[in-house]
Amino acid sequence: xxxxxxxxxxxxxxxxxxxxxxxxxxxxxxxxxxxxxxxxxxxxxxxxxxxxxxxxxxxxxxxxxxxxxxxxxxxxxxxxxxxxxxxxxxxxxxxxxxxxxxxxxxxxxxxxxxxxxxxxxxxxxxxxxxxxxxxxxxxxxxxxxxxxxxxxxxxxxxxxxxxxxxxxxxxxxxxxxxxxxxxxxxxxxxxxxxxxxxxxxxxxxxxxxxxxxxxxxxxxxxxxxxxxxxxxxxxxxxxxxxxxxxxxxxxxxxxxxxxxxxxxxxxxxxxxxxxxxxxxxxxxxxxxxxxxxxxxxxxxxxxxxxxxxxxxxxxxxxxxxxxxxxxxxxxxxxxxxxxxxxxxxxxxxxxxxxxxxxxxxxxxxxxxxxxxxxxxxxxxxxxxxxxxxxxxxxxxxxxxxxxxxxxxxxxxxxxxxxxxxxxxxxxxxxxxxxxxxxxxxxxxxxxxxxxxxxxxxxxxxxxxxxxxxxxxxxxxxxxxxxxxxxxxxxxxxxxxxxxxxxxxxxxxxxxxxxxxxxxxxxxxxxxxxxxxxxxxxxxxxxxxxxxxxxxxxxxxxxxxxxxxxxxxxxxxxxxxxxxxxxx
Numbered sequence: 001x002x003x004x005x006x007x008x009x010x011x012x013x014x015x016x017x018x019x020x021x022x023x024x025x026x027x028x029x030x031x032x033x034x035x036x037x038x039x040x041x042x043x044x045x046x047x048x049x050x051x052x053x054x055x056x057x058x059x060x061x062x063x064x065x066x067x068x069x070x071x072x073x074x075x076x077x078x079x080x081x082x083x084x085x086x087x088x089x090x091x092x093x094x095x096x097x098x099x100x101x102x103x104x105x106x107x108x109x110x111x112x113x114x115x116x117x118x119x120x121x122x123x124x125x126x127x128x129x130x131x132x133x134x135x136x137x138x139x140x141x142x143x144x145x146x147x148x149x150x151x152x153x154x155x156x157x158x159x160x161x162x163x164x165x166x167x168x169x170x171x172x173x174x175x176x177x178x179x180x181x182x183x184x185x186x187x188x189x190x191x192x193x194x195x196x197x198x199x200x201x202x203x204x205x206x207x208x209x210x211x212x213x214x215x216x217x218x219x220x221x222x223x224x225x226x227x228x229x230x231x232x233x234x235x236x237x238x239x240x241x242x243x244x245x246x247x248x249x250x251x252x253x254x255x256x257x258x259x260x261x262x263x264x265x266x267x268x269x270x271x272x273x274x275x276x277x278x279x280x281x282x283x284x285x286x287x288x289x290x291x292x293x294x295x296x297x298x299x300x301x302x303x304x305x306x307x308x309x310x311x312x313x314x315x316x317x318x319x320x321x322x323x324x325x326x327x328x329x330x331x332x333x334x335x336x337x338x339x340x341x342x343x344x345x346x347x348x349x350x351x352x353x354x355x356x357x358x359x360x361x362x363x364x365x366x367x368x369x370x371x372x373x374x375x376x377x378x379x380x381x382x383x384x385x386x387x388x389x390x391x392x393x394x395x396x397x398x399x400x401x402x403x404x405x406x407x408x409x410x411x412x413x414x415x416x417x418x419x420x421x422x423x424x425x426x427x428x429x430x431x432x433x434x435x436x437x438x439x440x441x442x443x444x445x446x447x448x449x450x451x452x453x454x455x456x457x458x459x460x461x462x463x464x465x466x467x468x469x470x471x472x473x474x475x476x477x478x479x480x481x482x483x484x485x486x487x488x489x490x491x492x493x494x495x496x497x498x499x500x501x502x503x504x505x506x507x508x509x510x511x512x513x514x515x516x517x518x519x520x521x522x523x524x525x526x527x528x529x530x531x532x533x534x535x536x537x538x539x540x541x542x543x544x545x546x547x548x549x550x551x552x553x554x555x556x557x558x559x560x561x562x563x564x565x566x567x568x569x570x571x572x573x574x575x576x577x578x579x580x581x582x583x
Contacts, residue, residue, distance in 0.1 A: 213436075
């Protein structure tokens with residue numbers, strides 16, 4: 001299997017590292033495992049031995065306090081040392097070291113809180129029994145969570161690519177049942193706007209204040225055009241049908257539900273230190289090896305069973321882990337003559353959760369290392385032709401809606417805004433006012449033509465036109481480090497829209513006087529374009545996100561960020577995949 005090490009490192013230390021939505025589900029899982037593990041014979045019961053319910057409650061509280069402390073540590077690192085990870089991925093050694101430090105903090109603080117609350121009676125044992133396992137857990141779980149998240153979004157993009165291919169093949173895109181309603185509203189706005197512009201043209205032949213014309217244009221934008229574009233975009237967002245997390249899980253479990261080597265190594269690292277606390281080194285080693293062999297043997301039996309009866313991946317995964325945790329623990333107890341008590345059930349539950357975590361994470365890692373061809377084949381097999389075709393029909397309307405929304409927002413609205421800024425000048429002559437109104441009429445005449453301009457002309461020409469549009473309001477330095485003939489039309493269109501929106505935001509919201517734009521190939525991911533926009537304005541504004549934010553998210557797959565600069569102004573960094581290679 002050929003591995004893209006650069007891409008792998010970028011996934012581990014890039015924008016998905018410390019992704020909050022991925023970390024959050026880990027918290028209850030870690031808490032439950034920690035509480036159950038505290039019931040093992042190796043754990044020292046504190047002052048609440050006669051009241052186990054209160055003891056377990058305090059263990060939960062100790063874990064919650066520990067998780068909050070770790071979360072504060074992660075937020076601090078995310079905002080300081082790792083704040084630029086989406087642009088410059090963190091070195092994998094630093095990722096592993098930070099993961100281990102988070103695990104160490106989790107284990108030591110949980111032990112300290114448990115002792116402080118009285119649920120355990122020995123501080124040294126409470127801490128030492130945890131820190132090795134939790135440090136190991138943090139060492140591999142944080143980078144693996146980053147890989148899972150990156151894989152999820154990569155598969156989501158790949159599924160959309162498959163759907164888009166199906167649309168092109170079956171020509172479903174000719175049926176756009178969701179567009180006419182939006183076009184009706186847009187046509188009504190254009191007709192009303194043209195009528196109002198005609199009135200202004202008549203008035204301009206007499207005497208009219210250009211600033212009042214500018215106010216009329218801004219009123220048309222705010223009261224007429226913006227609600228339409230918002231409605232189109234919000235409809236597109238509601239109709240989104242993308243790749244789901246359960247799809248990723250099923251893909252991983254279908255290919256390799258029980259990575260035996262990884263499981264054996266992880267179980268040894270996790271169990272051997274615990275056994276050393278209760279037994280002599282030789283016996284601890286033998287006990288650990290016995291349960292590992294039993295667990296791997298049970299996994300192997302379930303894999304053979306699957307080849308004979310073809311069990312559903314999720315059912316096989318749960319049955320295999322349940323069998324490995326219960327039978328592995330019970331047979332080991334029988335071999336060594338251990339007494340089987342109620343506490344044994346709790347320990348088996350802890351072992352089950354631990355094995356589920358290990359096997360699931362390891363399965364997803366294998367998926368991450370898969371080639372693009374394997375991903376597409378497995379994705380098609382999992383979803384099925386009927387499912388892809390049904391989603392393709394819905395996606396055809398969704399893509400068309402997105403295209404129309406971007407056209408309305410980026411082409412029509414920003415062009416009207418540029419004209420209003422030109423007219424917002426009391427020194428304009430009547431001839432100049434009439435000329436600007438003529439240009440507005442021409443713009444409205446062609447407003448319903450949603451054919452991408454960037455598909456017809458060169459990328460450079462379209463970007464130069466945008467720069468010329470804002471000449472006089474802001475000084476724009478445009479640097480393009482691309483080969484024009486190697487940028488596909490879809491990417492060119494998206495790039496033009498991003499640049500247009502970024503300049504518009506700098507002028508309208510930031511009141512910038514200078515804007516610097518750089519477009520280049522992103523490193524280390526050569527299949528991505530990187531757009532950097534720096535201005536000297538007021539900085540990013542706060543509040544609810546607008547269509548510009550939605551546009552940036554759509555074209556980049558949420559791979560963008562905007563920050564205030566120490567010297568003043570705003571810096572926008574956005575990475576967008578080329579359509580020819582979504583991965």
